[in-house]
Amino acid sequence: MKINIAPFSLLFVLAAATPALAYPVTVKSCNREVTFDAAPKRAIANDVNLVEMMLALRLQDRMVGYTGVSGWKTLDEKLREGVKELPELSEKYPTKEVLLNADADFLxxxxxxxxxxxxxxxxxxxxxxxxxxxxxxxxxIHVMAKQKPDMNDMFVDLLNLGRIFGVEDRAETLVDGYRRQLAEITKANAGKANPTRVFVYDSGEEKPFTSGRFGIPTAMIEAAGGANIMDDVEKSWVEISWEPVIERNPEVVVIVNYGEVKAEDKIAFMKNNAAFKNVDAVKNDRFVVLDYVEATPGPRNIDAIARLAKAFQGEGL
Structure with a gap:
C-alpha cells in the first residue's frame, strides 16, 4: 500500500475524478492529506475506544491485532467478544518493532x-x-491548532475510516444513526440558560488529571446541557490543581472509571476530604461514572451523553 502526501490542488482533481469506493482515496488526518491506493488488509488499532470504532464498522477481518489496552485497562465483555480472534500485540503503546513483526500496513x-x-x-x-x-x-490539538471538539470529530473519524477501508456506505449509515440519536438528546437541552457546572475527574489525589477545552468530554458535556468548568484550559487532558475546582464549584462530577483506582475510590476520596465539603456536587452526592471507553472518542459517546443529560436533570444519580 503506497502512502502519498498530495498538494490540495491535486487532491481536488483526484476527488472529482474518482467515483465513490474506488481507489486511490484521500483523507485528511490532522494536518496531513493521506492517500491510500488500496484498502488496508493488516490493520492495527491502539486503545479501547479506537478498537471499538473499528469494530463498529465491522473491520475486525482487516485487523491483525490491537495494542494499548491491558497495560492500563481491562476489556469489557462487549469488546472482548468483538476481538476474541485478535491478539493484543502490545499492552501499552506499540513500538516500531511490534508493528513490523505483525507486518502491519495500517495503524x-x-x-x-x-x-x-x-x-x-x-x-x-x-x-x-x-x-x-x-x-x-x-x-x-497536539500537532496543530484546531477548534475545540464537538461530536462531529468522532463522526469524521468513522467516515474517514469508512473511506479508507472501502466501507463508506456502512460508515454513513452508522453515523446517520448516531446523528439522529444525538439530535434527540440535545433537542431538550437547546438554549439552556444555566448549563450545569461539571468537573471531569480522571485520576490523581494530590493533583487531579482532567479534561480541558480540547478533550471530547467537553463536547459531550455541552451536548448534554452542561458546561465543563475547565473549558478555559487550553489542553485536551491535563493535570491541574484542586484550587480552581473548589473555586468553580461543580454541580456534578464526572468520574472516569478505569485502572486500579476504581470509581468508588475516587468518589470516596472527594466525599471524605474536608477540602471539598462545600462543593455542590459533593454536598449533594451528584457523581456520574463513565467508563474510559465512554469518555474518550468512540461509538459509546452517544449513549454516554444520554446518561449525562439525565444526570444533569437530576435523574439516575
Whole structure:
C-alpha cells in the first residue's frame, strides 16, 4: 500500500475524478492529506475506544491485532467478544518493532493514544515501511491548532475510516444513526440558560488529571446541557490543581472509571476530604461514572451523553 502526501490542488482533481469506493482515496488526518491506493488488509488499532470504532464498522477481518489496552485497562465483555480472534500485540503503546513483526500496513492511533510527538512511532517514522497512519481527530490539538471538539470529530473519524477501508456506505449509515440519536438528546437541552457546572475527574489525589477545552468530554458535556468548568484550559487532558475546582464549584462530577483506582475510590476520596465539603456536587452526592471507553472518542459517546443529560436533570444519580 503506497502512502502519498498530495498538494490540495491535486487532491481536488483526484476527488472529482474518482467515483465513490474506488481507489486511490484521500483523507485528511490532522494536518496531513493521506492517500491510500488500496484498502488496508493488516490493520492495527491502539486503545479501547479506537478498537471499538473499528469494530463498529465491522473491520475486525482487516485487523491483525490491537495494542494499548491491558497495560492500563481491562476489556469489557462487549469488546472482548468483538476481538476474541485478535491478539493484543502490545499492552501499552506499540513500538516500531511490534508493528513490523505483525507486518502491519495500517495503524489507527492518536497523539497520546499510541503515539507521542517526537516518539518512535509517528506517521513520519512509519512511512518508509509503507505503514499508513490515520490520526484520531480529537488528538490533533497536539500537532496543530484546531477548534475545540464537538461530536462531529468522532463522526469524521468513522467516515474517514469508512473511506479508507472501502466501507463508506456502512460508515454513513452508522453515523446517520448516531446523528439522529444525538439530535434527540440535545433537542431538550437547546438554549439552556444555566448549563450545569461539571468537573471531569480522571485520576490523581494530590493533583487531579482532567479534561480541558480540547478533550471530547467537553463536547459531550455541552451536548448534554452542561458546561465543563475547565473549558478555559487550553489542553485536551491535563493535570491541574484542586484550587480552581473548589473555586468553580461543580454541580456534578464526572468520574472516569478505569485502572486500579476504581470509581468508588475516587468518589470516596472527594466525599471524605474536608477540602471539598462545600462543593455542590459533593454536598449533594451528584457523581456520574463513565467508563474510559465512554469518555474518550468512540461509538459509546452517544449513549454516554444520554446518561449525562439525565444526570444533569437530576435523574439516575
Amino acid at each position: 489507527f492511533a492518536g497523539w497520546n493514544y499510541g503515539m507521542k510527538v517526537g516518539g518512535e512511532v509517528t506517521p513520519e517514522t512509519l512511512a518508509p515501511f509503507k505503514i499508513g497512519v490515520y490520526e484520531l481527530t480529537e488528538s490533533c
